[in-house]
Amino acid sequence: MNTAIDFYLDFSSPYGYLAAMKIEALASKYQRRVCWHPILLGAIFKTTGAQPLPNVPLKGEYAARDFARSARYLGLPFRAPSQFPIPTVTAVRAFYWLQTRDPLRAVDLAKALLHSYFVDDINISQLDGVIQVARTLGIDPDALTAGVNDEAVKAITKQEVETAIARGVFGSPYVIIDGEPFWGADRLEQIAQWLATGGF
């Protein structure tokens, strides 16, 4: 088995959503697993001084248009969320809690959270929103509530963000393949080429 692809994303990142809906099929085509790493861009931006896209003059307005157009280009549903961006620490903790129990289902939860936020306009910033999404996958609300409040789960979340910073992750999505970094949903074609050829 080839080494896994590291896939970093923020659950509040539209480009992260777009890449998330494509990365598994792309990886499996080349016999790769995907190791999902939800992160908190807000914490990373504090170290890099970057701003969320909507706050950047001109680029923010362009991005709003580009999110929707890129979704259409990739054949994915997208609706601009009413609240954007949002804090996602609870959603991320829910992911890492489930990952320690059932890694494959944690990926299903990640995709469900992204779809709920970017298609169904469900606000996943608070626990009730995360529970609403998790219920659709048959995840027990009480276990999830205990999980996101578990100190060990909080520590894993913090560690994942710190590791991301140490690896130079500065945006979402950010994919690392055998040490080669790719930033942005618009690098999916280069990722495909890299996987097909082993580097170019």
Place this chain on the structure above:
Amino acid sequence: MNTAIDFYLDFSSPYGYLAAMKIEALASKYQRRVCWHPILLGAIFKTTGAQPLPNVPLKGEYAARDFARSARYLGLPFRAPSQFPIPTVTAVRAFYWLQTRDPLRAVDLAKALLHSYFVDDINISQLDGVIQVARTLGIDPDALTAGVNDEAVKAITKQEVETAIARGVFGSPYVIIDGEPFWGADRLEQIAQWLATGGF
């Protein structure tokens, strides 16, 4: 004839260079002309507060790697210039001077300037570098020198930058097709799709 594609770029922008080497073939495939608008990103960044990529923590290092990889992906030669980024006001004035005389040759000059800077590592920030490149196209050095010092040419350059700002151009390359903006060399695929389908 369809309306022209507006193509904005900074002569010191690697992604601008990559797009510049592809945009004419792409446009002509769909019976479009390209209207070239060299601009000065430094002046634009003063209004938007943006920083040149090499100055941005983490993103700058990633970008250096991505410039070269994107060039290989697109099948274009690229060598990181010794001096980067550089001021390009003289090169831009040379372009607009020539455009008033011979628009097609002005495009040849733009491509030659970009190739010289990004492949042959010729510093095009000063008049002597611009003259060196222009000579290869048979352009008279004395006429060019007079041209870049012409007040009317300076005014055209200033006006082009101001118009770009007014149109929301915040980066390089920036392409506008029938009112639809596309930022980045990584939007060439979406541009092709847009031209093929009339919008999606």
